[in-house]
Amino acid sequence: MQLMDLFGKPLSISKDVYILHEDDSRHENQQQTNQAFTDKWDVYCKEDIAEQEKLFEFQKQWYLSLYGFASEDELAAYLKKKPVIVDAGCGLGYKAKWFADLSPSSLVLGIDYSDTVFEAAVRYKSTDNLVFLKGDIADTQIISNTIDYVSCDQVIMHTENPDMTFKELVRILKPACDFSVYVYAKKALPRELLDDYFRTKTKSISHEEMMSFSEQLTELGKRLSDLNVTFNAPSIRLLGIAGGEVDIQRFIYWNFIKCFWNEELGHATSVATNYDWYSPSNAKRYSKEELMNMVENSALKTIHLHSEEACHSGRFRK
Ligand SMILES: C[S@@+](CC[C@H](N)C(=O)[O-])C[C@H]1O[C@@H](n2cnc3c(N)ncnc32)[C@H](O)[C@@H]1O
16 A cells, blocks of 8 residues: 555655645644644653653553453454554654554554654654654545544544544544544543643743643652552532542542652653643543544444543444
8 A cells, every 4th residue: 555545646755754734733722732742752752761661561551441452462463454554643653653563564654743753753764564644633635435443542632623633534434444532531620620721821831831840740749649648538529529538649630630640650751741731732621422422423333432530432433
């Protein structure tokens, strides 16, 4: 399969990356979101490689449960039946690389709107069945009904209009093929209000200030975790706060402010996770019903549906 067969036209190329959209978005929030991810990945990809590998491994295991694959072998067997795979919003490209390795006869396209794709193209240059494209996944320019598997993991809520992006990714999918997608879940009211406030505020905050804000949130998460205290929280229905026995860090994290800390994943990954949350202007949250509305509006069949406090995700068939 050649790119020409998917796009029906030649694409320009810059530093081993195919260019779908030369210019950045005309939408202020999408533009800011692209810059936020360019900055985030730029810092993170210079961090300790062992810590990056730990995150990639954690993410791969999570991916299997988000989209209903019992094991990596099951995912590999599935991908081997998919000649063309799109990783929509691939970031640093490690999942696109994973798909390409699991299914060497497939062609994998990793698309991202941030400049991170240039780093991904350098990292994975030697993988022949993997190409990277820079552009907006809401306007892929791919011919309709041509892609055998579309994966959009932890991305769609960062796009300017997630409903339109959803429709675009379904448009390029072949009939009887699957679309895997993840959305952020809505949290308790105090957390939602504070998150919205910060997303507006952080637009006017410099990258350096955002990094130190993320460091401070990480430190808060760490100090609360170090307390190692659980308590029996009351349920406060009107605020959406679930009661029960809960660790104090988790209680504050889910209900009031994102202060991520994970000792195993490490300091840099924890800081990047906090940065990732408050920095991009576009970061819509969903109820399960809202995700299912998008699925039903595109007349997709549910193959797998997953919900946890952080997200709703699933694999849906056209
Ligand atoms: C949280 S990261 C997830 C990256 C990757 N899927 C992963 O799981 O590691 C979100 C990514 O979506 C990308 N993104 C946001 N809006 C986009 C758009 N409209 N088109 C393409 N990529 C977009 C960002 O640049 C960022 O790399």
